[in-house]
Amino acid sequence: MKKERNRRGRKPKHCEFIETLFDLSGLQQTEFAGRCDIATPNMNAYLRGKKTPGRRVITKCLDLLYTWQVTARAELTVLPKKLADLPSVPGVYVLYDSAGNVLYIGKAKNFKTEARQTLGRKVPEPVRAGPSMKKKHPPLRTLAAYYSLYEVGNQRTRHRLESILLRVMPNQTHNRNIGRIN
Numbered sequence: 703m704k705k706e707r708n709r710r711g712r713k714p715k716h717c718e719f720i721e722t723l724f725d726l727s728g729l730q731q732t733e734f735a736g737r738c739d740i741a742t743p744n745m746n747a748y749l750r751g752k753k754t755p756g757r758r759v760i761t762k763c764l765d766l767l768y769t770w771q772v773t774a775r776a777e778l779t780v781l782p783k784k785l786a787d788l789p790s791v792p793g794v795y796v797l798y799d800s801a802g803n804v805l806y807i808g809k810a811k812n813f814k815t816e817a818r819q820t821l822g823r824k825v826p827e828p829v830r831a832g833p834s835m836k837k838k839h840p841p842l843r844t845l846a847a848y849y850s851l852y853e854v855g856n857q858r859t860r861h862r863l864e865s866i867l868l869r870v871m872p873n874q875t876h877n878r879n880i881g882r883i884n
Contacts, residue, residue, distance in 0.1 A: 713751035720748045720755055723763055738763040772863065773853040778802070781849050785821070788814040791853045794863045797821075798848040804871050805845055809864040813851055821846060 713721070724734050735745035739762060747753035755763075775789055778798065782788065790812050797806040797820070805825075810816030821843040828837035829845070854860045 714754045716755050716757075716760060717748055717751045717753075719760060720745075720763065723767065724749060727767060738766055770859050770863070771855060772859070774850075775853045776849060776851040778848050778850055781846055785814065785818050788817050789851065790814045791851070792855055792857075792860065793851055793853040794860055794867065795852070796850045796867070797842065797846045798850070799845050800847040802848070806842060807864060807867045807871065809854075809860040811857075817849070 712718075724731070727734055727737070729737065731745065731749065732742050735742045738745065738759075740748075740759065744753065748755045748759070772794075775791060775793065781797075792811050793813055794807070794809045795813055795817070796804055797808075799805050806820060808816060808820055821841065823842055824839040825842055825845065826839070828839055830837055852863070854863060
């Protein structure tokens with residue numbers, strides 16, 4: 703029965719599965735092959751039905767395509783004076799004070815835009831600052847000295863990663879949404 707289907711022009715089911723994954727990924731063929739860690743000529747042969755991928759190849763593709771794709775773009779980098787110098791990538795970011803304490807953890811579709819907004823906000827909890835040591839609500843920009851940025855393209859993954867980071871460091875940040883369950 704399998705040979706009859708192939709004679710009628712149908713690809714083997716493993717080839718059709720790889721082709722469906724490729725279509726759903728929305729990636730270019732070379733990028734898709736790279737994400738699956740398969741040589742481009744082999745992937746091309748799988749997609750055209752000239753070569754049939756085995757179970758290991760399909761499992762490898764699924765593992766690599768649907769695991770979290772997180773790339774560190776900046777690690778404890780000095781916050782620039784001009785915010786226009788920040789990268790415009792989607793991801794999860796952490797703001798630190800001059801001592802390296804975590805001030806804020808957030809997620810963004812565009813880090814540059816989100817950083818401008820976040821750094822303009824006032825700290826929700828009063829902080830003792832200045833020579834008088836009075837409690838104040840200064841803008842976050844006056845406290846933030848460093849940042850870390852992790853590029854994450856997938857919105858759901860950004861949300862989950864931010865959520866994990868907030869739970870790991872709950873008492874150190876000035877995030878308002880700590881303790882809320884969405």
